Amino acid sequence: MSALVEQLNEDLSEVVARARVGLVQIHNGHRGAGAGAVWHPDGLIVTNAHVVQRRRPQVVLADGRTVSARLLAADPDHDLAALEVDATGLPAVTLGASRRLRPGQWVVAVGHPWGIAGAATVGVVIGLGADLPGFPAGRGEMLALSLHLRPGHSGGVVVDESGQVVGINTMMAGPDVGLAIPVEVAKRFIKDALGTP
Incomplete structure (x- = not known):
């Protein structure tokens, strides 16, 4: 049983590690922070519309750099927003189904x-x-x-x-x-x- 639990722990840790590299932190001013997913290595980020309280939020990349983002589009009905940052070669998430x-x-x-x-x-x-x-x-x-x-x-x-x-x-x-x-x-x-x- 302990071997099974150890394997499960290892597998979960690997899954989380893969997901983390494609995430950014989004700071929207005095209201706190949320997360975003790097959709494309050239700086396209997807997040919730409710996370983006201003048109140029600050984004902390996985490597620790802080950059300004531009709001490209928002869909409040589905709570989605697209941001763009001036950065290339970003680690992106892998999309599933x-x-x-x-x-x-x-x-x-x-x-x-x-x-x-x-x-x-x-x-x-x-x-x-x-x-x-x-x-x-x-x-x-x-x-x-x-x-x-x-x-x-x-x-x-x-x-x-x-x-x-x-x-x-x-x-x-x-x-x-x-x-x-x-x-x-x-x-x-x-x-x-x-x-x-």
Whole structure:
């Protein structure tokens, strides 16, 4: 049993390490910080619309550099925003497919809660928001997860067992359900807003 637990710990640590390198911290002034995912090595970052409170937030890259970002597009209905920074060769996240997720599948949410860079929380997929009774209207395009998202997780990533991004952290729905935007919704947002995949 201990060998199984050790292997699980090692695997989870590797998954988190892969996800962390593609994350940035986003500082929006006096209201605190959130996370963002490097979508493209040439400086395209995806985060939550609610994380971006001004048009030029400060972004802390994985290597510790702080740069100004430009807001390219925002979709408050899906809580998504696209930023651009003047940097190239950034380590980007690996995009997966949320439509392949199954209830009960393990996932890891990574972000910067309380300013702790790259902190992770683990849970399982409950399902799509539309499948849950009493779920908030208009939130059908959400992943419901049995994990706790804290302030600073917003805009971070949900990854599967291979470290591929399957969602973007957004908020809690009650005390025990974390919500994430499916990666397909984020891909569609980027394509519609910027004309790029």
